[in-house]
Amino acid sequence: MSDYYDRLEHQLRQATARQLPRARRARIALSSPRRDLLAAASAVAVAVAVAAVFIGLRPSTRSVKHLPAQRLAVVHNYINGAVPALGGAFSCETRLAPAEADLSRAPTPWDCYLTGSGPRPAAPRGPGPTGTVIVNVKQPLGDVFSIDASGLPPSARGGDYAVWLLSGRSPGKSCGSNGCPTNHYSLVSGRRPVFAGIVTPPVGPSGRLRAHGSIPTLSARQATGAYLFVVTRQSHPSNKSLGRIVLEGWLSF
Amino acid sequence: MARTGARGEWLDSELLTAIARHDQQACAVFYRRHLSRTVAYLMRETSDPELAADLAAEVFASVIASARRYKPDSETAAPWVIAIARNVLANSRRRGRVQDQVRRRLAIEPLELDDTDLDRTESLAADGTGPAAALVEALPAGERYAVKARVLEERSYGEIAARLRCSEMVVRKRVSRGLARVRQALEERP
Numbered sequence: 143m144s145d146y147y148d149r150l151e152h153q154l155r156q157a158t159a160r161q162l163p164r165a166r167r168a169r170i171a172l173s174s175p176r177r178d179l180l181a182a183a184s185a186v187a188v189a190v191a192v193a194a195v196f197i198g199l200r201p202s203t204r205s206v207k208h209l210p211a212q213r214l215a216v217v218h219n220y221i222n223g224a225v226p227a228l229g230g231a232f233s234c235e236t237r238l239a240p241a242e243a244d245l246s247r248a249p250t251p252w253d254c255y256l257t258g259s260g261p262r263p264a265a266p267r268g269p270g271p272t273g274t275v276i277v278n279v280k281q282p283l284g285d286v287f288s289i290d291a292s293g294l295p296p297s298a299r300g301g302d303y304a305v306w307l308l309s310g311r312s313p314g315k316s317c318g319s320n321g322c323p324t325n326h327y328s329l330v331s332g333r334r335p336v337f338a339g340i341v342t343p344p345v346g347p348s349g350r351l352r353a354h355g356s357i358p359t360l361s362a363r364q365a366t367g368a369y370l371f372v373v374t375r376q377s378h379p380s381n382k383s384l385g386r387i388v389l390e391g392w393l394s395f
Numbered sequence: 396m397a398r399t400g401a402r403g404e405w406l407d408s409e410l411l412t413a414i415a416r417h418d419q420q421a422c423a424v425f426y427r428r429h430l431s432r433t434v435a436y437l438m439r440e441t442s443d444p445e446l447a448a449d450l451a452a453e454v455f456a457s458v459i460a461s462a463r464r465y466k467p468d469s470e471t472a473a474p475w476v477i478a479i480a481r482n483v484l485a486n487s488r489r490r491g492r493v494q495d496q497v498r499r500r501l502a503i504e505p506l507e508l509d510d511t512d513l514d515r516t517e518s519l520a521a522d523g524t525g526p527a528a529a530l531v532e533a534l535p536a537g538e539r540y541a542v543k544a545r546v547l548e549e550r551s552y553g554e555i556a557a558r559l560r561c562s563e564m565v566v567r568k569r570v571s572r573g574l575a576r577v578r579q580a581l582e583e584r585p
Contacts, residue, residue, distance in 0.1 A: 146506055146507075147448075147515060151426050151427070154423075155419040155422050157501040157503050158414055158418065158422040161417055161501070337443075359441070363505075
């Protein structure tokens with residue numbers, strides 16, 4: 143039986159064979175007055191650009207920040223001091239609740255509130271772990287998230303918290319007029335959890351986690367549009383496998 | 396895998412010229428020649444075999460699509476392939492998901508991965524690191540960190556100096572000495 147790389151080779155060979163010759167650009171025959179107009183417009187554009195450079199109005203070219211490789215991914219815990227603004231445009235918010243035995247479940251009214259989706263019910267308060275997560279779109283760096291959770295057991299030795307995304311699916315419709323999803327989310331079997339980062343510094347005795355992190359790059363298989371966002375306790379500081387789920391909530395982005 | 400005949404002896408530039416002329420065997424030889432190195436690079440950057448495999452597919456699709464534009468400036472096209480991989484990775488990170496435009500353009504269908512494929516990816520990555528990686532690991536700690544940060548992670552001298560709490564000059568010396576040791580060790584290999 144052939145493996146992924148053999149099948150890829152087969153597809154690449156076929157693609158090589160059926161490559162189309164590059165289409166030649168059709169020359170646009172311009173009439174003389176139109177050509178003159180185009181030339182004049184180009185000259186004006188160049189003059190404006192040169193002037194802008196001279197008076198310091200150069201367009202801001204924001205350099206693309208080098209993202210660290212995933213193995214270095216951390217979810218920064220603002221254990222002391224104020225939490226900075228997340229930045230970017232709001233995408234999605236959900237409540238994080240303790241993990242259930244059955245991860246496939248109907249959504250609660252708190253699942254994945256979208257922009258302009260109407261009044262939200264009050265978040266339930268209890269002695270156990272609870273929290274919320276917000277995802278913002280922040281190009282060109284990708285999506286970022288902010289967690290605010292409480293009631294977490296403090297990190298003990300070998301019990302670091304980590305954040306993962308599990309690929310899910312929502313076969314039904316998206317948010318309806320009531321502002322909350324009416325569909326049923328479920329995990330897609332056979333998908334590996336996507337590591338988002340280790341919580342650093344660890345959760346202290348207060349049990350509070352206020353942290354920012356980046357949504358990791360998702361492969362075509364992983365990018366299903368619906369994700370179970372989970373906070374886990376790792377048995378050892380590693381991103382090799384999913385730890386015990388402490389908090390979870392569905393997101394759609 | 397099928398036999399590929401005399402094309403196994405061809406230079407990369409000849410293979411790419413043949414790929415541009417729809418030569419399937421040249422494509423297979425080029426793919427096998429550069430697969431492990433490319434996967435090793437992608438694994439180093441992502442630490443995720445599934446991502447690395449998906450990215451590798453887009454990289455080699457881009458190689459086919461760009462073969463006619465290749466201009467040889469060395470014996471091997473490895474730097475050119477890695478540059479394509481770097482671009483695909485950067486675009487994927489910017490957009491938050493692995494790019495597949497070139498694969499769609501070439502009508503390359505999505506491929507499913509299973510655990511065996513992920514193991515193969517890790518195995519290819521191990522093969523692709525080559526002897527230089529082992530020699531880098533054998534460097535003294537200061538030089539090893541400086542070489543990895545500068546050469547593999549492409550960090551600036553200033554950034555490395557800040558991390559190591561030393562001057563940029565010291566970092567430059569460590570990188571230079573480390574690379575010289577690796578080069579010498581490679582030359583002395585039988």
